[in-house]
Amino acid sequence: MSTTTVESKHSAALDAAETGDAHLITVTLRVRRFNPEVSDQVVWVDYEMQMDPKERVLDALHKIKWELDGTLTFRRSCAHGICGSDAMRINGRNRLACKTLLKDINPEKPITVEPIKGLTVLKDLVVDMEPFFQAFRDVMPFLVTKGNEPTRERLQSAEDRARFDDTTKCILCAACTSSCPVFWNDGQYFGPAAIVNAHRFIFDSRDEAGEQRLEILNDRDGVWRCRTTFNCTDACPRGIEVTKAIQEVKRALLTRRF
């Protein structure tokens, strides 16, 4: 492993908000870097810095980018777990950098940061999301209704609404799909995120294309490839019970047939 180290003294500006810096700790971020414009090799680079343990991994990445090495590249936007930009592998597990506090992941040891698995790495932590969104688009992720539109809203009981509540929370961050061992080797698999989004409509009482979506997921690369490894459920930053949703789709397929 080729590891280089970059160190920083903490910036005065960042802790202007805090009084004193007794609470600051030294953390090392070990980032897996790849820049095709420089080398075809992956390198691990250690960055050492002073951080407040209550800060997020995203803050640490920003500190690197803004103060140590502007070439470090990653996606981010909202910084509070709502946009799904910054799914990455932190200490070996998929998480959102903006939802992971340093103190919760043992900052005593170097914290490893790598791109999510199973998608083409384009630069540092940036991966190609196209195959992921392709799978999403392939499951007809939109409401389909027949007949005339009602003048007012379609009625839906609170229970019917609750039936698919869990899967409406998805932010398409890909943490689940890229944690799935089946997906890593065989990117042909639809992956949990696509199934979650199909589930959201299959179980929506207003929708009338459940049958078609089920047929799509009955495919060779559909739900039956799931081996219930639960990595997706563990990884989902929105706390969606992904595996449960997948099982519900499988059962819906079975009951449809029998």
Place this chain on the structure above:
Amino acid sequence: MQIHKYDTVIVGAGGAGMRAAIEATKRSRTAVLTKLYPTRSHTGAAQGGMAAALANVEEDNWEWHTFDTIKGGDYLVDQDAAEILAKEAIDAVLDLEKMGLPFNRTPEGRIDQRRFGGHTRNHGEAAVRRSCYAADRTGHMILQTLYQNCVKEGVEFFNEFYVLDLLLAEVDGVKRTAGVVAYELATGEIHVFQAKAVIFASGGNGKFYKVTSNAHTLTGDGQAAAWRRGLPLEDMEFFQFHPTGIWRMGILLTEGARGEGGILRNKDGERFMERYAPVMKDLASRDVVSRAIYTEIREGRGCGPEGDHVYLDLTHLPPEQLDAKLPDITEFARTYLGIEPYTDPVPIQPTAHYAMGGIPTNVQGEVLTDNTTVVPGLYAAGEVACVSVHGANRLGTNSLLDINVFGRRSGIAAAEYAATHDFVELPENPDSLVVELVERMRDANGGERVTDIRKALQETMDANAMVFRTEQTLKQAVSDIAALKVRYKSISVQDKGKRYNTDLLEAVELGNLLDLAEVLAVSALARKESRGGHYREDYPTRDDVNFMRHTMAYREVGEDGEESIRLDYKPVVQTRYQPMERKY
């Protein structure tokens, strides 16, 4: 350089952009350029709800909604636009429902509604349940639903394309829209999109504040591109500070929390809003509540060792209610503060939230180049635009409404324009400005760091152009920004590559923020009154005689290449509501 040709080009894939895209795609060949994947847009962060007088749970009508919007905007609202907003709100919500948006439901299966700041029955009598919502994820559901429908309609997206320039061409002495120029993040390539009609829907610009609910990517690129091309910006001094951001982080805790019964308390545990707004209390409009919080803090009744925040108290609400109605914000408190909202109050402080101002448009979304003239083929909608339905202060839930109503209107208008007009010839070297900008940034090797300048900008904006402003603080802001603009000229960009050069783009974005911050400060300095979100301690009252008018800021470039800002004013459209004193 690559050249693409589309009838309609939409810049931005947030709520406004995608609502427009759904209409435009049906009517014309449309491309959507977005610097983020559509579902990463900040509309997804909106929590509380979307206003519409559906009257599903109690008596309500769109006239009351119009009135509340006008009063909430401290009468700076253009009343014809507010009427459209309130009237079309009902269909906007129903349309979203039909597109599949999973709203919370009443026991009868209708769309449920809840209370929100400033929304009242019968012109201010009492709070009314007008906000249609899906837990505290309304924006998320809107964004997802619109994206889903874009997939359904087969909308063509160009993801991670940064629009950096707007192309206008003079035809027969009239400035007309020719297209836009974009920078492709993945490759560093520059693309020219020739278009008959262009819609800007690129969102807000809150990132020049330090404590803000806005995403890192809300850097006002659209406003700045228009600004650079000589188009005016309207009412930029009006920036909304949302009362309840998580202390120091600025992450938003929706007003819906107070709509559900949450209470603001100072260090003595007092429900201080009773003193400031006897009728609406914690649900007074946002500017009022934010000022009240800062007044408490200034007068020594703030909480914590430094007395720099107050509490949002949800502990008297049943946990089941919090779980059902406010699941996300309670999780934020747990994740980021380690606080359990069931049992402990949450420390909050006002957070920079929403730009009321922006690119001036009429009610069709057509962009104005002065008080009355439209730029043929150019449209704007959403937070980037100023219609103006929000006036001096936006009511909660009116923005999600705004993006849907005016997103739709501009989408239809733009496509129809495209259907009846021809392409305007591209200017020579259409990409020259962007090429120059990108080259300059890539080669930037000065001694200044982008971070330092951005931090300094945020510090000065927080200190001098926040909730309370005075002549002195604003002058400070203006001179600080001027100094920062000088420093900005000698920045350095470390990443010299082409692929995913976010280092370069952050530098470009900082340039946009600096421009817009300057407009804000200069406009604010000239507005010697207090109105809505703009509060001058040296002029604490509203001055309808001199300032019942919109600010129009223009960028002037002198003979010597020296830039300056010229301010002009535009009358407010009043139809039926006469300005009154604003009390909650």
Place this chain on the structure above:
Amino acid sequence: MPAGTLYRGREGMWSWVAHRVTGVLIFFFLFVHVLDTALVRVSPQDYDKVVATYKNPVVNLMEYGLVAAILFHALNGLRVIAVDFWSKGPKYQRQMLWSVVGIWVVLMAGAFYPVLQHSLHDLFGS
């Protein structure tokens, strides 16, 4: 370690890895087992000769391993089926896995003497 670190999956992932490994292992054993059993069609002597090697302590120990593999695969297979068909299965998958491991340990302890008694006798006398 230039490529990447191992994914730190939790119980679900590791139980699947074990399930897969044991499944493949059993399959190959079964293949061999059918071949050797087929010898009964050829001649009793040959069959007995092969079976005799099963009585060798080393092979006997491997047999214990095989029992371990089959037992785990079978028990975890039942867990997977529960996850599939019981609506609360996904919620309790972790508890079920630890139950599987518990039962597996007990059964393996119970099978220790019966399976290995022959070798134990051979090695340590009776």
Place this chain on the structure above:
Amino acid sequence: MSAETHNPVDAADAADGGVTPFGPDNPAPFIEPPRARTKRTPRATRTNFEMYGWLFMRLSGIVLVVLVLGHLLIQLVLDGGVSKIGFAFVAGRWANPFWQLWDLAMLWLAMLHGANGLRTVINDYAERDVTRTWLKWLLYAATVFTVLLGTLVIFTFDPNIQ
């Protein structure tokens, strides 16, 4: 920044033992996963094969619990464990059609279950289509052979072979 700061650019250079041939206009190939989904991927394999396969795994699994564990119990645990096993023992057991059926069911179910399981494994790991096809044919051949051989043995077993 401290004095020991290294630019990872240099680090990468160093790792490669000097200047690399790559640059902004001549980038290295991206790091690809084994296989990626494309627009063409969903070829709508409109059959229920995967579903039946999945269901078969569960059903056969349940039956196999009884058959295999019963088998193990008899063979390895009861009556002195493995030491009793010999031609005579087998002959004794297969004299009874019940045990013949038991072993036949076990053979078929376990082989099909195992083969289908292995098919999944091959689908997951074989990166190239050619490899996958070859491995699967190998698997099917081995399975058919084993199942037929086993069946033959059980049915044509002759206790008095000599």
